[in-house]
Amino acid sequence: MLTDFKRIIRTGVFNFFRNGFVSLASVLVLVITLFMVGSLVFFSAAMEAALTQISGKVDVNVYFVTGASEDAILSIKRDLESLPEVASVTYTSREEALETFRARHENDFQTLQALEELDDNPLGAALNIKAKEASQYESIARFLENRNNAASVASAGQIIDKINYYQNKVVIDRLSRIIDSAETLGLAIVIVLAFISLVITFNTIRLAIYTSREEISVMRLVGADKRYVRGPFLVEGFMHGVVAAVIVLVLFYPLTYWLGGAAERFFGSVNLYSYYLAHFGQIFLIIILSGILLGVGSSYFAVRRYITKKYLKT
Amino acid sequence: MIHFDKVSKIYSGNVAALDDVTFSVAPGEFVSIVGHSGAGKSTVLKMLLVEEWPTSGSVFFESTDVHALHARDIPAYRRRIGVVFQDFRLLPHKTAYENIAFAMEVAGRDDAEISSDVPEVLRLVDLKDKMWNFPDELSGGERQRIAIARAIVNQPDVIVADEPTGNLDPKNTKEIIEILQRINELNTTVLLTTHNKGVIDSLGKRVLTMERGKIVRDDKKGRYVL
Structure with missing residues (x-):
């Protein structure tokens, strides 16, 4: 053998x-x-x-109305972070948003001048949310909607100005x-x-x-x-x-x-x-x-x- | 030792290659089968080697019906028969030595036996100096002697030679037949097909004459009659 x-x-x-x-x-x-x-x-x-x-480049921004209090925003941030779908949440305060805006338009004199004319900072605070998977943005967006509606029912006033998921959705899907x-x-x-x-x-x-x-x-x-x-x-x-x-x-x-x-x-x-x-x-x-x-x-x-x-x- | 019992082989279209062939070969006999091309000589040998199956009748080797053998037992049975062909059928990618050694390897012999027996059998066919040549470096007569050496190296009970001299000149023919006779004298049964009159006449052994698939003559000390 x-x-x-x-x-x-x-x-x-x-x-x-x-x-x-x-x-x-x-x-x-x-x-x-x-x-x-x-x-x-x-x-x-x-x-x-x-x-x-x-997929990593996809994210969702939540813009808050200018009158929203930082505490309310941070409490939304904490709630978001407790969701299992969420990978990270970054808070951008009104001042930071203004800084970024200024930096971006530093060569655009007219825009900057228009900004100077205003009494108050026109930009609201924002939260930048990254989900673990692209398909989860939909449910995160819905969570925020519900929360916003609940807040208005409690007559605390709606603090969310807009969620840009619905604009990004088409691009993400495609x-x-x-x-x-x-x-x-x-x-x-x-x-x-x-x-x-x-x-x-x-x-x-x-x-x-x-x-x-x-x-x-x-x-x-x-x-x-x-x-x-x-x-x-x-x-x-x-x-x-x-x-x-x-x-x-x-x-x-x-x-x-x-x-x-x-x-x-x-x-x-x-x-x-x-x-x-x-x-x-x-x-x-x-x-x-x-x-x-x-x-x-x-x-x-x-x-x-x-x-x-x-x-x-x- | 070999017995053909009413063997017929009919190919499609009612062409009978063999027609009711019956004969026996005793151990140690030297039997020649003669006949024209297509008379059925080669078919007889193929039957014996289980390369063809009969349409009716049976072929016995000792007491075994060879066509009833299981496929896995056929190789072992074939090793009991040494075969020599007209076209030599050596393995072209093996040297003379390896061709003979191959037959021993498949029979499961060990390396020591192979290295002692192969030179021995090459000496018997007088080709010891061509041991390491490939077949295409040898002449027809030399190739046929290698083929014979391969056929006898496992000391088979029977040597089957299918027109072994068909491609050879008279001098080589004579040598090959002499080798076959020497093998037969050592008590090995030899079955030879040929249509060389000179070979048959010089042998003076039993001759079966075939014509159109039938055995028409069986002479004890035969001459070539056709």
């Missing part, structure tokens, strides 16, 4: 090198397929990063839909390409084994059992997979380095190169395992035809 195993591996390794050109073809085709698999990983990572980044469909479309394209190269891989290996069908029949006539005929082909397939995987992993190194900057500008936050380095372990496993699975799997199915055919009664 152990000697059989040793012999099968040795024969497989020998065949790999003796069938040099066939091995080269199989490895190249596998490289393309594994490259597709790797691109799939990078693509979904980039898309995910873009989505998180855009953005997440665009990202969603871009992701789906991109995934679909990569999956189709991966499938095509999978078929090509399978066919190449089948052709490679087709050239060995005479050999397989001789092996069987000499009295080799299935396992012994198939073994070396599986070993060869394994080697094709591993070699192709290593080539792909090496190729990704300069490629992500080169594309990293461009992709960073396009998708936002993610740099493919640093992503590759940071997730090398995972990507390594995905590529190597897909390579082995493809190589060994295609060999298994391709040899099976020539082994079982002759055993069937006609």
